[in-house]
Amino acid sequence: MVSLACWVPGGEVTFAFFAINISLLAPCAFAFIAIPLDCANMLGNKTWDQWIEEYSRSHRHPVNRICHLLGIPIIVLSLVLILPGAFIPGLWSVAVVLFLIGWVFQFAGHIFERKPPEFFRDWRFLFVGLRWWVAKIRFR
Numbered sequence: 001m002v003s004l005a006c007w008v009p010g011g012e013v014t015f016a017f018f019a020i021n022i023s024l025l026a027p028c029a030f031a032f033i034a035i036p037l038d039c040a041n042m043l044g045n046k047t048w049d050q051w052i053e054e055y056s057r058s059h060r061h062p063v064n065r066i067c068h069l070l071g072i073p074i075i076v077l078s079l080v081l082i083l084p085g086a087f088i089p090g091l092w093s094v095a096v097v098l099f100l101i102g103w104v105f106q107f108a109g110h111i112f113e114r115k116p117p118e119f120f121r122d123w124r125f126l127f128v129g130l131r132w133w134v135a136k137i138r139f140r
Contacts, residue, residue: 064109068105074102081098
């Protein structure tokens, strides 16, 4: 059995650490791999705060904010359920339905905002949404 876990330190990421369970060879054998990440290029020489501020500018309408506050965690939950859904009957279809519902909330919000989603312009905004959500939950 091979499983993969990923741990990425907070802040400006410099390494992604992967632990791979290689239990085919030994019951508790793990291989650890550290992969350096070029965060300056990955984040386009912007800080996370700058990304979140730019994301916030296209998420000002109250209905859009509510839609995103609901849609983002639903999408994250669906992504968490996808892997176990491969092994648990019926869970995969629940994950797909949740994924679609989350995106319906996202796009419905942008109808009220009258702006396209930021990730249409730059794919990296797909990863900013979750950090924006955490900031809003923390009332920042």
